[in-house]
Amino acid sequence: MFVGLVVKQKQYIKYFAIAGTVLAFIANLLDVQQGYGVMHGMVEVSSFSVLFNAIAIASTALYFLLCGSAFEKVGEDVADYFALIFFILAGIMLTGAYSNLLMLFLAIEIISIPQYILAGADKKNLKSNEASLKYFLMGSFTTGILLMGIALIYGATGTFDLREMGLGTGELSPLALCGIILLGFSLAFKVSAAPFHFWTPDVYDGSPTVFTAFMATIVKAASFIAFMRLFHVSFSGGNISHHWQLILAIITAATLIIGNLTAVFQQSVKRMLAYSSIAQAGFMLFAIVAHNEMSSQGLILYAAAYSVATIGIFAILLKMNDYTFDGFNGLARRQPLVAVVCAIFLFSLAGIPLTAGFFAKYFVLSAAVQQGDLLWLVILGVLCAAISAYYYFRVIIAMYFKPGEADAQGVTPGFKAMLVVAAAIVIVLGIFPNLLLQFL
Amino acid sequence: MLTVLLILIPLVTGLITFGLSGRGAKVFSLISSLATLAVTLAAWAQFRTAPEALRFTAEWIPQLGSQINLGLDGLSLMLVLLTTISFPLIFTTVLSRNYERSGAFYGLMLLSQAGMLGVFLSYDALLFYVFWELALIPVYFLCSMWGGEKAIPVTFKFFVYTFAGSLLMLVGIIYIYFQTEGSFSWQTFTSLHLSNDEQSWLFWLFFVAFAIKMPVFPFHTWQPDTYEQSPTPVTMVLSGVMVKMGLFGVMRWLKPVLPAGADMWQEAAILLSVIGIIYASCIAIMQSDLKKLIAYSSIAHIGLMSAAIFAGNEQSLAGVQVQMFNHGINIIGLWIIIEVIEQRLGTKNMQQLGGIASVAPALSILLVIVSLANIALPLTNGFIGEFLMFSGLFQHNVWFAAVSAIAIILAAVYMLRMLQKVLFGETNALTATTTDLKGGEMLALVCITAMIFVLGVYPKPLLELVSGTGIENTVAALTGR
Numbered sequence: 001m002f003v004g005l006v007v008k009q010k011q012y013i014k015y016f017a018i019a020g021t022v023l024a025f026i027a028n029l030l031d032v033q034q035g036y037g038v039m040h041g042m043v044e045v046s047s048f049s050v051l052f053n054a055i056a057i058a059s060t061a062l063y064f065l066l067c068g069s070a071f072e073k074v075g076e077d078v079a080d081y082f083a084l085i086f087f088i089l090a091g092i093m094l095t096g097a098y099s100n101l102l103m104l105f106l107a108i109e110i111i112s113i114p115q116y117i118l119a120g121a122d123k124k125n126l127k128s129n130e131a132s133l134k135y136f137l138m139g140s141f142t143t144g145i146l147l148m149g150i151a152l153i154y155g156a157t158g159t160f161d162l163r164e165m166g167l168g169t170g171e172l173s174p175l176a177l178c179g180i181i182l183l184g185f186s187l188a189f190k191v192s193a194a195p196f197h198f199w200t201p202d203v204y205d206g207s208p209t210v211f212t213a214f215m216a217t218i219v220k221a222a223s224f225i226a227f228m229r230l231f232h233v234s235f236s237g238g239n240i241s242h243h244w245q246l247i248l249a250i251i252t253a254a255t256l257i258i259g260n261l262t263a264v265f266q267q268s269v270k271r272m273l274a275y276s277s278i279a280q281a282g283f284m285l286f287a288i289v290a291h292n293e294m295s296s297q298g299l300i301l302y303a304a305a306y307s308v309a310t311i312g313i314f315a316i317l318l319k320m321n322d323y324t325f326d327g328f329n330g331l332a333r334r335q336p337l338v339a340v341v342c343a344i345f346l347f348s349l350a351g352i353p354l355t356a357g358f359f360a361k362y363f364v365l366s367a368a369v370q371q372g373d374l375l376w377l378v379i380l381g382v383l384c385a386a387i388s389a390y391y392y393f394r395v396i397i398a399m400y401f402k403p404g405e406a407d408a409q410g411v412t413p414g415f416k417a418m419l420v421v422a423a424a425i426v427i428v429l430g431i432f433p434n435l436l437l438q439f440l
Numbered sequence: 441m442l443t444v445l446l447i448l449i450p451l452v453t454g455l456i457t458f459g460l461s462g463r464g465a466k467v468f469s470l471i472s473s474l475a476t477l478a479v480t481l482a483a484w485a486q487f488r489t490a491p492e493a494l495r496f497t498a499e500w501i502p503q504l505g506s507q508i509n510l511g512l513d514g515l516s517l518m519l520v521l522l523t524t525i526s527f528p529l530i531f532t533t534v535l536s537r538n539y540e541r542s543g544a545f546y547g548l549m550l551l552s553q554a555g556m557l558g559v560f561l562s563y564d565a566l567l568f569y570v571f572w573e574l575a576l577i578p579v580y581f582l583c584s585m586w587g588g589e590k591a592i593p594v595t596f597k598f599f600v601y602t603f604a605g606s607l608l609m610l611v612g613i614i615y616i617y618f619q620t621e622g623s624f625s626w627q628t629f630t631s632l633h634l635s636n637d638e639q640s641w642l643f644w645l646f647f648v649a650f651a652i653k654m655p656v657f658p659f660h661t662w663q664p665d666t667y668e669q670s671p672t673p674v675t676m677v678l679s680g681v682m683v684k685m686g687l688f689g690v691m692r693w694l695k696p697v698l699p700a701g702a703d704m705w706q707e708a709a710i711l712l713s714v715i716g717i718i719y720a721s722c723i724a725i726m727q728s729d730l731k732k733l734i735a736y737s738s739i740a741h742i743g744l745m746s747a748a749i750f751a752g753n754e755q756s757l758a759g760v761q762v763q764m765f766n767h768g769i770n771i772i773g774l775w776i777i778i779e780v781i782e783q784r785l786g787t788k789n790m791q792q793l794g795g796i797a798s799v800a801p802a803l804s805i806l807l808v809i810v811s812l813a814n815i816a817l818p819l820t821n822g823f824i825g826e827f828l829m830f831s832g833l834f835q836h837n838v839w840f841a842a843v844s845a846i847a848i849i850l851a852a853v854y855m856l857r858m859l860q861k862v863l864f865g866e867t868n869a870l871t872a873t874t875t876d877l878k879g880g881e882m883l884a885l886v887c888i889t890a891m892i893f894v895l896g897v898y899p900k901p902l903l904e905l906v907s908g909t910g911i912e913n914t915v916a917a918l919t920g921r
Contacts, residue, residue, distance in 0.1 A: 297503070352577065353570040362610070369614045378611055386604035393596065401584050401592050434503050 010078045014068035017082045021061040024089070028053045041161070042100040049096035051300060051439045052225055056092045059218050059307040060085070065418045066315035070210040074121050081121060081211075084114035088219060095226040099233075101150045101160040104226060108146065108190065111222065112139050115215055119207040131206025138199045142189040149182030162234045172240055180235055180244055184251075187230070190223040193285060194254040197278050201262075204274035209323075212270070213314030216277045221303035224284045228299055232291045241291060248289045249377055256282035256384040263391045270323045272391050273313065276349065279388055280306055283364055286381065290367040290374060297437050298363030304436060305356030305429060309345040312422045315415075316342050319408040325394050329404025338408055339399045341419040346392040348426045351385050356429035361385065363433075442483040443496050443510040446520065447558050449476045450527075454550030460543045466535060469546035473527035476553070480524040487517055500567070505622035509564040514905045515691060516560045518761055519684055522768045523556050526680050529887060530673050533776045535880035537783070539586060539671075548578040552677060559685050565613045565624040568693070569606070575682065576602055579674060588669040595669065598662040605649035605659075612645035616697065630696045639701030646694045647709065653686030654742050656709075657716030667735035672779035675731065679738050679775070680768040687742070687764055690749050691757070702750065709750040710837070714844050716743035721850035725857070730778045730788040733858060734771065737814070740847050741767055747844060748829035756832020758906045763825025765902060766813075766895060770822060773810035773888040777803060780881055781862070784874050790858065795867030800876040804863045806885045811859055813892045815851045821895035824903075 031050050038045070064082075071078045091110030098104050116139060120132025150160070156176035157165045167176055189196040204212045235244060259279030266272040284302050287295040316338060320327050332339035348357030365381060368374040399406070429436060453472035457465050486493055495511040512520065527549070539545040555575025562568040576599070583595040613624070615638075620628045634642070652659040667675045695702045702709075720739035727733040745763055748756035780803060781796070782788045797804040813820035816827075826848075834841035877885065895902060 347577075353573040358570075362614075365611070366614050366617075369611065370618050375611075375615070378614075379608070382607035382611055383604065385607055386600055389600055389603050390596075393599070397584070397592055397596070400581070432501070434501050437503050 010072055011069075013079050013082055014064060014071070017068065017086070018061055018064050020086065021057050021064060021089075025054065025057045025061070028057060028093075039103075042103045043094065043097045044099040045097055047440055048296060048300070051436075052096035052222075052303065053093050054439075055300065055304045055307070055436075056089065056096075056218050056222060059221075059304070059311060060089055060214075062308065062418070062422060063214060063218070063311050066311060066415070066422070067210045067213055067318060070318045074208045074210060075123060077121075081118065084118055085214060087114045088214070092218060092222040095222040096229070098226070098229065099162045101153065101162070104230060105143075105146060105150060107226060108223075109143065111219055112143070112190075115139075115211075115219065118211040118215075119203055121211060122208045125206075125208075127206040128208060131203045134199055134206075135203045138189070142186045142196075145182050145189075146186035149179045149186060152176070152179030152182065155179075162230070165234050167235055167237075167240050172243065177243060180240075181247065183230065184244055184247065187223065187227040188251055191220060191227060191281050191284070192278050193251050193281050194258040194278065195251075197255065197258065197281075200278055201271055201274040204277070205268070205271050209270060209314060209318055212274075213311055213318075216273065216314070217307040217310045220277060220281065221284075221307055224281075224288070224299060225303065228288050228296065231288055232296070236291045245289055248285065249374060252282055252285040252289055253377060253380055255279070255285060256381060260384045260387045264387065266391070267325065268323045269317060269320075269325060269328065269395060272325075272394075273310070273317075276388065276391065277310070279384065280349070282384065283361060283381065286364040286368045286374075286377070289377070290364075290371040292367055292370055294363055294370055295367035297440060298360065298367050300440065301356065301363050301429070301433055301436060302360040305348055305360040305426065308422050308425050309348040309355075309357060312345040312419060312426075313342065313349075315419065316345075316408065319411055319415075321407060321409065325398050326402075326404065327406055328395055328398035329402040329406050331399040331404075331406040331408065334406060335408050335411060337416055338411060338419065341423045342399065343396050344423045344426055346395055348430070350389045350392045354427065354430045356426045356433070358430055359433040441496065442479055442486060443494050443512060443561050445479050446476060446483065446524075446561065447510075447554050449479065450550040450557065451554035454547045454554060457547035457550055458543050460546075462538075462542055465542040465546045466531070469550055470528065470531040470535070472550060473524070473531055473553070476557075477524040477528055480520055483512060484517060484521070487512055500564075504566065504617075504624070506566040506624045507564050508567060509625055510561045511563050512561065515688070515761060518765050518902070518905050519560045519681075519688055520557060522684065522765045523553060523560070523681050526676065526768060526772055527553050529772055529776075529884045530676050532880040532884045533779065534673050536878065541585075545582065545586060548582050549673065549677070552578040552582070552682075556681055556685060560688060563626040565617070565626070565629060565693070567624070569610055569613060572606060572609075572685065572689075573603075575685065576606075579678065579682065582674045583666060583670040586671040586674070590665070591669040594662075594665040598666040601652050601659070601662045605652035608645045609649035612642050615642060615645075626692070626696075629693075632697070634698065634700075636700050636704070639698045640704050641701075643694070643698050643701030643705050646689070646698065647705070650686040650689040650694060651712070651746075653689070654683055654746055655686070655739065656712050656743060656746050657719055657739075658712070660716065660720070660739050663739060664732050664735040667738075668729065668731045672775055672782070676772045676775045679735070680772040683738070683742055684764050684768060687745055687749060687760065690746070691760070695749070695752070702752070706750050706752065707837075710747045710833075710840055713743045713747035713750070714840055716740070717747070717844050717847045718850070721847045721854070724854045725850065727854075728790045730781070730790060730858070730862070733790075733854060734774050734778065737851065737854060738767075738771060740851065741771075741814075744826070744829055744833075744844055744847065747840065748832055751833045751836035751840075753832050753835055755828050755835065758903070759825050759828025759830075759832055761825075761906050762899065762902050763822070763829060766821040766825050769888055769891050770810055770814045773806070773885060773892075774814060776881060776884055776888070777807045777810065780877065781874075785870055787870070790861040792868070793862045793871055794865040795863075795871050796874055797863040798867060799872060799874045802876050802882065803874075806877070806889055807863065808859060809889050809892060810885075811855045813896070815855050816848070819893070819896045821892045821899070823896060824899045 071081050088111050091107045094107035116136040119135045122128035156173045192200040263272050263275035287299040348355035351357045351361040368378050498508045500506050500508045555571050558571030580599045584592050655663045717740045720736045724733050724736035745760045748760045813822045816822035
C-alpha cells in the first residue's frame, strides 16, 4: 500500500502490488483453522470466507497482471491507485467474514470511499468527474439508508450480532421488517439491482475503464457476498424469509429484464458491459432469493466465473482504440489469439456449457428451482439468458464475421499469456467446477 | 472404451486440425472421420456380442452426482452409424474444394461431430445437455463464417432459437434432478414417478427444445434460411444428422422420462407435426431455389417422423428409427448434387437450369435415384421406414394418417418437378457448359446410391438394430411397457 513512498519508478509498482497479492493469498490460505472469531467475534473466519477471499485476491492479482500497466495512462498517481485498490480489497476481505452489522457497515464504506476517488481519477475528463460525483452522492444516500436499517434492526433486536438477532424465530416486529427492507434496498443499490441501478451505466462509463473493470467484477461479487451473508444468516428461518423473498424476487425479475433489454440497445461495448453487469447481477440475485446450500456454492462459482471473464474482457477493451462494437470488427484476423480468448470470455458470460459461466448460472438457477416456488423466475431468467446471447454475440460477430481493421494496441506476448491463463481458468472451471467447490 | 473413443477421436483431431492448413487439414480430417467410422463398426460388432461392454461410467462432478455415463443401444447405434458415415461422405465430396482458413473449417466440423456423437451416447442428463450445446456452437461459427451473404443474421436467429429452447430444457432437467436423490442418470430419470401435473408442464420445456431442433411447425422458421445460407457441407451436417438430435431427444429423454406428459399432449404434438408436413410440402412446391426446396421437403419428412414418434406404437417407432438413418443418407446425397450444380454453374435457381441430363449423365442418373429414394419409392431405402411410419400412424389415428399421406403425393409433385426443371428440356447457355461428376463427388454419391439400393432391397441390418438386442428396452420404455 505504501510502496509509492519508496519506489519512484512507476512501472515497478505493479510488481510490488502483485507480490502483495501473493502474500495476501498465502496469508489467507494459512487461515485454514476455521470457525474462530476475531475482534471480539465481530469477524468470523469460515471455509466460505477463506474461499471467497482466495477468489477475490486471485482475481485482483489477475487484474493487476492484465490491467496494471493501464494505471499509468490514467494519471500521475499510480502508486495511489494501487493503494486504493488494496484499501478496497481490505474491505472485500471483511464482506465474507463479518458477523456484526457494524462490520458490514465498515466493509461497505471501506469498499465504497476509494471507489469514489478512483471513479474521478481521470481529473481532466468531465465525464470522470461527473461519474465520481454521481457515485459519491448516490453512495452517500445509500449509506444513510444502510445506517437507518441497521439502527432499526438494533432497535428491534437489541444486538448487532448476526447470529444473535433471532429474527427467524417468533413474531416479526414492524420495526425489524422496516430495517430488513431498508438494508435490502441499500444493498440492492450496491449491487446495482433494478430499480436502484441508474447510477451504474453512467458511473461505469465515465470512470477510467481500468477502474471500471475492478468495480464491475470483484467489488460487485463482494457486495453480493455481503448481501447473501446478511440475509441468509440473520434474516432466514421461520417464516421471515417470505417477507423479503417476494420483494427480492420482484427486484430480481426487474433487474433481469431491465439489464438485458437495455444492454441490447447499446452501441458501445463498455456501456454494454455496464448493462450486462446489471443483467449478471440479476442472476447473482437468484442466489440470494433462494437460500439453500446450492445458492452459496452458486454465488462462489459466479464470483469466480464472472470476475475472471469480465476482467479479461475489460483487459482486452483497454487495448482497443475504439470502444464501439464496430471497433472490434475484424479483430480475429489481426489478433486471432486475443479474439479466441475474448470469445471464450463472452461464452462464459452468456453461460454456454464447458465454460465456468455455465456452471455458475446452473448453480444459481438450481438453487432457485430447489426453493420450489420460484419456477416462474427461473423461466424468466433463462429467457433473459437467451437475450443476453444477443449482445455478447454481437462482439463475436464483429470480431469474426465483419470486415474491418480492428487493432489492439500493445498486445505483448506476456499479456497474451495472461489472457490464455484466464481463459484456461474459465474452461477448467467449466469442465470441473468441483475443483473450486470442494473447498467449501 | 470404444464409446469414449467415438467422442475423443473427433474432439482431439478437431482441436489439432485448427493448427493445420490447406490440403493437410482436408486429408487429416478425412482420416479422422474414417477412424471414427472404423471405431463405430468395431462397436457395432461388439454390440452384437457383448453390448454391456460398451458402457462407460466415470465420475465427473461428484457434488452434483453427475457422471460421464456413456452407452450404446440400438437407437443410439443407428444414429452413431449415420453420423460417422456422413462425415467421410461429406469430406470426400469437398475434397477438391478449397475453403479459406481450412484448418478452422475442418476443425469446427470435427468438433460438431464430437458434440453430436456425445448427444447420442450420453446416459447422463447434464452430460447430454453439455454435448447438445457443444454440437451447436461449431455449427454457428461454420454457418456464419463460410455462409452466404445473409448468413450472419440468419445463423444468429438459428443460434438464439436453439439456445433459448435448450435453456428451457435445462430448467426441466434441473427440476427433475431435484426429484431424484441427486443423480442425472437416464436410469434414475426414467424410474421416477412424477405426478401428472408436473409431467404436463415439464413436457413443454423439453418439447420446445426438441421441436426447435427438428424443426416442427411453428418452431421451424429458422430452418429454410439457415439451410440456404450455410455452406453446403454444413447444411449436410445440419439436415443429415443434427435434426436427428431433436428426434433422438424425444425418443431417449422426453417419452421415457415423461410418459404421462407425452400421453397427455400426444395429439397436440402430432397435430403440429401434421400441420408442418402439409404446410412445408405446399411451400416446397412453390420454391424455385433448390436449397430452399430441399429444406422445406426436409421439414415435411421430419414432421412425419415426429408424428410417428408421438403415435408411439411399435411399428411407428421402428419406422422412425429406420427412417432417421435413411433420410440422413438420402438428404446428404441431394445436397451433394446441389453443391455440385452450384459449384459448376454458380446458381441454384431452377428457372436458370435445364437440360443437364444431356451434358452430365452420371450426375443426372444419381440425382434421379436419390430423389426417388427421397420420395420413398419401393426398393429404395426410403420405402421401408415410411411404410412402417404410416402404418403405425394409421393404427393410432386414421385421420392423421390420411392427411399426412397427402404429403406423399405432394412430395412426388415437388421432387419430379425439380427433376424436370433441372435435368430435362433444352440446355441453355449456362447449363451447356456443365461437366459431369468428378473423383470425390462421384465416390460419395456411388456409396450413397449403393446404400439406397442395398438397404432398399435388404433392410434387415437396420431392422435388426431396431428389433435386436438393446433396442427392445428402448421400445419398451417408449411404449410404456
